[in-house]
Amino acid sequence: MQWRCEWCGRNYESDEPPATCETCGRESFEADTDDDPFESEQIVWACADCGREHVKHSPPCARCGGHNLERQRVTVDVDEDVSAPGYLSVGAPYLLGALVVVVIVGLALVGVIPVPGLSGPPAPPDAPADEERTASLSLAEVEANLHDRFETERDSEGVQSRTLDGGDTGAFVTYLTRHTVAERYDDGYDGDGPDPSAFDIRCQRQPAVGVFETAVDADAFNSESALADELATAMLDVTEYRSAIRNDAQREGISVHVAPDGTVFVGYLSC
Structure with missing residues (x-):
């Protein structure tokens, strides 16, 4: 049988009520006959001055410091919505x-x-002609050789070395180059240029970006390095590209694409 101290609410399980409560020392107990498992009656001690409820009779009040705590019974029905x-x-x-x-x-x-x-980064659009090769030349190798050629130029000018395609610079300039070619040669293309916010470029300075065009015959070259030398010379002859290639940027992106009519497009970004 359950016995509850009428003062502090401590429960005891025994056939007879205890002589005294081990918590508060009182001798007044009542039988706990709650038959509803979804309801329970609790004893709280409410401050007479501010209404703050306390689980035990332990003045002073935790809110206002008052010493007059009144014993109250609170019935909680867990089937109902509670305010807490x-x-x-x-x-x-x-x-x-x-x-x-x-x-x-x-x-x-x-x-x-x-x-x-x-x-x-987002995938670049499809563009007319082969994006990877022209004749027997690998365009990826041409891009790598172009970077090496630019590194030689920077070294001769006392400019720091750069990382090729660091971050998403390569992805961004590839997207821009293919977009440029597609706009020029694909009548059904209606795509937009690259959104810079979709690329993890992380430039440390104002970026310089553009797509260089030249009518050089790529098929006339028997090696990637030879074509890269020709393209590098042509780009360095243009003031804007020469400045972008020689500045103190930390990385650059290069993308080479040969259009259906043989025009060579070189996308370039430095930042």
């Missing part, structure tokens, strides 16, 4: 924030939302 906020309502703003982060990260991982540095 529960775990979900208290945590709702934080849980929502966590959910938003998880959803955004999840969508970024599958490429639905572009998050620079996480989902990767």
Whole structure:
């Protein structure tokens, strides 16, 4: 049988009521005959001055310092809504924030939302002609040789070395180059240029970017380095490109594309 101290509410389980309460020392007990498992009666001590409720009779009041605590019974029905906020309502703003982060990260991982540095840069558009080779030459090798040629130029000018395609510089300039070619040679193309915010470029200075065009016959060269030398010479002859190639940038992106009519496009970005 359950016995409850009428003063502090401590429960005891015994056939007979205890002689004294071990918590408050009182000798007044009542039988706990609550048959409804979904209701419970609690004893609280309310401050007569400010109404603050306390679980035990332990003056002074934690809120106002008053010493007059009155014993009250409180019945709680767990089937009813309670006024105190529960775990979900208290945590709702934080849980929502966590959910938003998880959803955004999840969508970024599958490429639905572009998050620079996480989902990767957007894929460049398709452009007429082969983006990887012209005749027997690898355009990727031409790009690498162009970078080496520019490094030689910078070394002769006492300018610091650069990283090729650091961050998303290569991806950005590839997108820009293919967009330029597609606009020129594909009547059905209606795409837009690259959105800089979708690329993890991380420039340390104002970027310089452009697409250089030349009518040089790429098929006339028997090596990637020879074609790269020709392109580098042509670009260094243009003041704007020469300045971009020689400045104190930390990285550069290069993209070479040969159009259907043989025009060579060289996308270039330094930052």
